[in-house]
Amino acid sequence: MKLSARTPWCLFASASLLAACGDPPCNPATCPTDVAATDGSLIEIATPTDIVGMDASDAIEGEGGRDSDRVSLEIDPNNSSITVTDGMPESRTFRAIVVTRAGLRFAVDSGLWSLSSDRAGTIGGDGRFTANGVGTGAIEVRCQVPDLRGGTLMATTTVTVRSTRIVLGMGVTMDDVARFDSMPAMRDAAESPRILYPLHQALMPENVQPPNVQWERGAANDLFRVRLSKPNFTLTSVVRHSGMGFDFSYGVDLQAWRALAEADPESPIFITVDRLDSAMNRVLQSGTTEIRFARGSIFGSVYYWDLDAGRMVRINARNAMAENFMPNPPDRANGQRCVACHTVSRDGRWMSAASTSRMSTDGFQARVFDLTADLSPTPAPAVSASVNANCSTFSPDSTRVVACGATWSSGLTALDPRTGMSAMATGLPTANATMPEWSPDGNFIAFVQNVRVNVNNNPIGGDIALLPVVEINPLTVSSPTTLHTGASATPGLPMGQSDAWPTWAPSSQMLVFQHGAAAFSFDGPAALYAIARTGGSPVRLDRANGGAGGTSSYRPTFSPFTIMEPAGRRLNWVAFYSTRDYGNAQAGTAGTRRRQLWVAAIDLNAAPGTDPSFTPYWLPGQNRASNNVAGYWAPEACRMNGNECRTNSECCSGRCNAMGRCEPPPPAECRRRGQTCGADSECCMGLRCFGNVCEMPLG
Numbered sequence: 157m158k159l160s161a162r163t164p165w166c167l168f169a170s171a172s173l174l175a176a177c178g179d180p181p182c183n184p185a186t187c188p189t190d191v192a193a194t195d196g197s198l199i200e201i202a203t204p205t206d207i208v209g210m211d212a213s214d215a216i217e218g219e220g221g222r223d224s225d226r227v228s229l230e231i232d233p234n235n236s237s238i239t240v241t242d243g244m245p246e247s248r249t250f251r252a253i254v255v256t257r258a259g260l261r262f263a264v265d266s267g268l269w270s271l272s273s274d275r276a277g278t279i280g281g282d283g284r285f286t287a288n289g290v291g292t293g294a295i296e297v298r299c300q301v302p303d304l305r306g307g308t309l310m311a312t313t314t315v316t317v318r319s320t321r322i323v324l325g326m327g328v329t330m331d332d333v334a335r336f337d338s339m340p341a342m343r344d345a346a347e348s349p350r351i352l353y354p355l356h357q358a359l360m361p362e363n364v365q366p367p368n369v370q371w372e373r374g375a376a377n378d379l380f381r382v383r384l385s386k387p388n389f390t391l392t393s394v395v396r397h398s399g400m401g402f403d404f405s406y407g408v409d410l411q412a413w414r415a416l417a418e419a420d421p422e423s424p425i426f427i428t429v430d431r432l433d434s435a436m437n438r439v440l441q442s443g444t445t446e447i448r449f450a451r452g453s454i455f456g457s458v459y460y461w462d463l464d465a466g467r468m469v470r471i472n473a474r475n476a477m478a479e480n481f482m483p484n485p486p487d488r489a490n491g492q493r494c495v496a497c498h499t500v501s502r503d504g505r506w507m508s509a510a511s512t513s514r515m516s517t518d519g520f521q522a523r524v525f526d527l528t529a530d531l532s533p534t535p536a537p538a539v540s541a542s543v544n545a546n547c548s549t550f551s552p553d554s555t556r557v558v559a560c561g562a563t564w565s566s567g568l569t570a571l572d573p574r575t576g577m578s579a580m581a582t583g584l585p586t587a588n589a590t591m592p593e594w595s596p597d598g599n600f601i602a603f604v605q606n607v608r609v610n611v612n613n614n615p616i617g618g619d620i621a622l623l624p625v626v627e628i629n630p631l632t633v634s635s636p637t638t639l640h641t642g643a644s645a646t647p648g649l650p651m652g653q654s655d656a657w658p659t660w661a662p663s664s665q666m667l668v669f670q671h672g673a674a675a676f677s678f679d680g681p682a683a684l685y686a687i688a689r690t691g692g693s694p695v696r697l698d699r700a701n702g703g704a705g706g707t708s709s710y711r712p713t714f715s716p717f718t719i720m721e722p723a724g725r726r727l728n729w730v731a732f733y734s735t736r737d738y739g740n741a742q743a744g745t746a747g748t749r750r751r752q753l754w755v756a757a758i759d760l761n762a763a764p765g766t767d768p769s770f771t772p773y774w775l776p777g778q779n780r781a782s783n784n785v786a787g788y789w790a791p792e793a794c795r796m797n798g799n800e801c802r803t804n805s806e807c808c809s810g811r812c813n814a815m816g817r818c819e820p821p822p823p824a825e826c827r828r829r830g831q832t833c834g835a836d837s838e839c840c841m842g843l844r845c846f847g848n849v850c851e852m853p854l855g
Contacts, residue, residue, distance in 0.1 A: 237315065248285050248315065279297065292319045292386075293317060294314050322392050351442055353367065360447065370740045381432070386416060410802070424446045456504060459507060463785060482495060521542065522541070580630035583633035604657075621638050661760070677710050699767055702736055717791070730758055827845075828840055
């Protein structure tokens with residue numbers, strides 16, 4: 157029968173109509189088939205259109221060229237790219253090209269189109285791909301069409317989505333942007349910009365707030381081109397030196413920062429700052445700063461002590477804004493208000509902190525506050541209070557607190573956090589013990605033993621020791637074992653004899669502690685070290701400390717979160733305060749030795765005896781004009797479907813859509829074991845969603 161362009165096409169469909177024609181799928185973009193037709197329902201498909209390279213009647217009627225002899229499928233164009241400019245969506249239409257047994261080729265519009273991932277765009281039933289302006293990178297485009305014999309032809313190709321954004325500062329034009337490429341660029345050791353923040357080779361979680369890129373060198377009317385780039389994403393901003401008050405910095409836009417975080421996830425971001433010297437009419441290049449993102453996010457609010465204000469401050473995890481959540485802590489007889497020396501329970505519900513009180517004979521109490529309650533009244537309401545305690549730690553179930561005494565050389569006591577009353581305890585040291593820290597698994601309490609005080613009544617000396625926990629209620633501990641002696645030879649600087657502030661990794665298999673001249677920054681230099689729970693030689697965290705000569709890192713506290721990266725690397729995060737420079741003198745703290753909070757990743761897969769730390773980043777949201785210490789994370793669960801999000805890893809489902817909302821993943825992208833989830837249906841086959849993590853069912 158002679159077919160014309162007006163003749164409807166019909167086919168017999170079977171249960172295998174949409175099944176792949178090979179196992180594994182054919183590759184490259186052709187897939188031969190010789191499947192026999194089977195009985196089934198009639199389905200009308202479109203007439204072949206846009207015949208490639210020949211007349212329509214030739215393609216349909218040619219020798220051996222019957223349309224029922226479809227043997228392979230191609231996608232046109234093959235291995236293409238599309239560029240999104242300034243976040244505006246761009247489209248590209250793909251065509252399904254059928255090849256017959258005789259080698260004839262023609263386009264059909266009956267294909268079933270899909271993508272390997274829709275993070276960078278979507279594709280319609282007509283093969284039209286639209287980049288969303290947020291995601292970038294290589295995406296696999298798939299198409300399936302029936303072969304008219306009951307089987308299916310399938311083809312794949314790749315579309316690479318690239319994105320470029322240009323941001324103009326005040327008074328800057330596109331002509332100014334073009335000037336950077338109109339003249340040769342050069343490096344001058346004395347005149348080229350020097351990038352001061354972010355730090356070179358810093359590692360950041362995906363959901364960290366955008367950094368303030370800071371540099372030095374330049375004069376009024378100079379132009380600066382700040383560029384952050386990955387293989388498929390480039391952000392360029394040009395700002396003008398406005399004279400007095402110019403702070404040599406550029407704050408990265410949140411939307412662009414999110415795109416950088418999710419583009420080419422295995423690739424680093426390269427940052428450069430080029431200076432167009434207006435006086436000499438030349439372009440001076442900076443060096444290149446390289447930073448990386450971890451393949452995941454960390455959550456929760458951070459509670460820290462603002463020393464200058466004598467207040468607790470909370471950094472909101474979602475917007476990196478500092479919140480004065482307790483503006484009116486309990487006051488003492490002279491009218492002063494202060495709350496300090498705090499710790500946070502591992503579930504993020506409770507905070508134990510030292511505060512003053514009119515009711516206390518010595519003007520000093522330790523109080524427990526409910527962090528889910530409104531703490532803005534005067535005075536802030538406390539759940540309980542106890543006399544004489546200036547450091548403490550919660551048991552993992554928050555039913556017990558172990559606290560140190562009013563002086564740093566006192567012993568340890570057990571308290572009931574709900575009442576503030578002493579709790580029964582057996583085996584706790586009664587003298588020269590301080591800074592307790594309960595392990596997340598509940599099996600040990602790390603503390604500093606053999607501690608003394610200096611003329612300022614601040615702790616010096618001391619060794620890291622472990623108390624094995626036999627029972628929590630009533631608290632019973634065994635004899636302590638010394639993990640590290642402060643006076644022993646410790647690799648690297650400084651040459652102090654004081655161990656202080658042990659903190660547990662979430663796995664309870666590692667501790668990080670401070671070692672140096674004393675426990676506090678105003679009493680001398682210190683650095684951070686890591687040691688296994690089983691003991692052995694400590695490892696100096698050179699990268700976190702700022703290099704082998706870095707001696708200004710104090711009071712570490714682990715975040716309760718672990719990031720599981722695709723290659724199997726496990727990352728923990730430790731916060732600490734440092735007197736190192738943050739950025740430059742105009743936008744940062746350079747030259748002030750002001751204490752600021754920093755965060756460094758710790759690689760749990762690092763080889764024994766090697767530095768497991770990464771170069772840190774400055775904790776966004778804190779006040780750079782204040783002295784800030786003791787950052788504690790209060791956990792926040794991953795976000796459920798429908799909640800706001802910035803990156804995929806903030807969502808339990810692992811999917812943050814273009815509207816900034818968590819959504820379920822498609823079945824093809826089920827959540828693997830160890831990944832977060834919002835429901836059982838989001839986990840791959842055989843796994844269940846336990847506590848927002850996909851795991852094997854018990855038993």
